[in-house]
Amino acid sequence: MTDEIPIGGICDPRFAPVREAFIGNFRERGEPGGAVALMVDGRLVCDLWGGFRDAARESPWARETLVNFFSVGKAFTALVALRLVERGLLDLDAPAATRWPEFAAAGKERVTLRHILSHQAGLPAIREDLPDGAMFDWPRMTAALAAQKPWWEPGAAHGYHVNTFGYLAGELVRRASGRTLGHILRDEVAGPLGADVYIGLPQTEHSRCAEFLWPSILPERPPGELPDDALMKWNTYWNPPGISGAGWVNSPEWRMAEIPSTNGHGTARGVARIYAALANGGAIDGIEILSSAMLAEATTEQSFGPDRILDRESRFALGFQLPQAERRLGPNDAAFGHFGAGGSLGFCDPAARVAFAYVTNDMGPRWQNPRNKALLAAIYESVG
Known part of the structure; x- marks a missing residue:
């Protein structure tokens, strides 16, 4: 004391x-x-x-x-994906659509895992309005990202993929290995090391x-139709509304879910x-x-x-x-x-x-x- x-x-x-x-x-x-x-x-x-x-x-x-x-969990998300690269299950420079065919839609046929891991994929946000809680629905989130047109030409710029990073890398991991990213982290990294770290907390x-001491009240969306750049930035943090954790961070649903960008414990x-x-x-x-x-x-x-x-x-x-x-x-x-x-x-x-x-x-x-x-x-x- x-x-x-x-x-x-x-x-x-x-x-x-x-x-x-x-x-x-x-x-x-x-x-x-x-x-x-x-x-x-x-x-x-x-x-x-x-x-x-x-x-x-x-x-x-x-x-x-x-x-x-x-x-902090983004580094561990990348670590799992890179382990699969070492095994030949993923390729940093092959089109992501090689493992995830639906992802080739809307001009993403050349987006690679390297683009995703370095925040150059042009997919920091989902344009489609999603309801609060949708971040717990992995198929819905990954389908929305697969359909999404990049906000900029992939590889031509970078922008922090605050909340989408884990879904993008995590879906490639799932498609390549048949296992979720959180399970691989526990079985192959944290578990063997005796490291008390989880993505998806039992x-x-x-x-x-x-x-976690964070107000549960979500911010109000600015009124009217937002310019495209402003919409991209707003949706990065608030579409679906609770994707950053606001209103959910202390709930059992949040702790148990695998949201690799955001909810590591x-x-x-x-x-x-x-x-x-x-x-x-x-x-x-x-x-x-x-x-x-x-x-x-x-x-x-x-x-x-x-x-x-x-x-x-x-x-x-x-x-x-x-x-x-x-x-x-x-x-x-x-x-x-x-x-x-x-x-x-x-x-x-x-x-x-x-x-x-x-x-x-x-x-x-x-x-x-x-x-x-x-x-x-x-x-x-x-x-x-």
């Missing part, structure tokens, strides 16, 4: 600045509840949790508390979940464990989750520049975010990972042999989050 903030876990004395930054998040930066984990050279040197898992502040965060980490695990320790394997060339403790050659391609820049959705620059490899001047992942350019709404973050820095995760139950600042920035600074203060 630190000044009435419940803090638990372990931290190697060398990494005391990380602990101090974590405590500072509660004292100075409004953190309600969360956890951090840091692994160096494959060893867990910091595993901390603190605050409360509920809005009433009655239930302290515990070692095994799970929380929705939103877009109901037996719901009692461990933190309440886990502990910080679990996220860091996966990144520890990636920091080590794709394998740890004799468990390979991706070959070193595939990992090298997966972390090579694919798109960088003005983002059609975010209205700022963004930089992507194959499913991983790469450092850019205004959003660094420490001092080393070889770092890669993925941020999530609220400031959650999973990343690794192979040059420093670092793997890190931060999870939270608060929808704090997204693009520039003072909590994860303080933690990042503390990591590199510690490792020197």
Whole structure:
């Protein structure tokens, strides 16, 4: 207990600045509840949790508390797809319609998995108005995407596929393997590594979940007919209305569904464990989750520049975010990972042999989050 903030876990004395930054998040930066984990050279040197898992502040965060980490899961979505590329079940540069024939409609016959994983497919939003709850209907969502005309010429620009990314990659995974992306993640990556990470959370695990503190009221759609660009951006986040999680994020339906872009759940320790394997060339403790050659391609820049959705620059490899001047992942350019709404973050820095995760139950600042920035600074203060 630190000044009435419940803090638990372990931290190697060398990494005391990380602990101090974590405590500072509660004292100075409004953190309600969360956890951090840091692994160096494959060893867990910091595993901390603190605050409360509920809005009433009655239930302290515990070692095994799970929380929705939103877009942190995009990297794990890509990881599963890339494992199938290694097996020859998917091809980065073959038309997606080779595995998903219906997808060739409306000018998408040349869209590839590479386009999808690097946010260049031109499919960040569905134009057809869908009712709230449709995001739980996988066939309906994937059929709508298969019928959708790209909002821009695939490969000619990029824009963050906030919520469609997981359906697009996930349907290719399903068509190629006969299994869902979430099941492959558990059976072939998280399970073997002992990483407490899920896309599609079994109901037996719901009692461990933190309440995510996000208003349940959906925003009102601007009146009148929207210009095409504005419609694309609105529908990216709000078609169907609850696709980003608003109004649903704490429900059993949301937790159990597989919405790979958005509704991954886990502990910080679990996220860091996966990144520890990636920091080590794709394998740890004799468990390979991706070959070193595939990992090298997966972390090579694919798109960088003005983002059609975010209205700022963004930089992507194959499913991983790469450092850019205004959003660094420490001092080393070889770092890669993925941020999530609220400031959650999973990343690794192979040059420093670092793997890190931060999870939270608060929808704090997204693009520039003072909590994860303080933690990042503390990591590199510690490792020197």
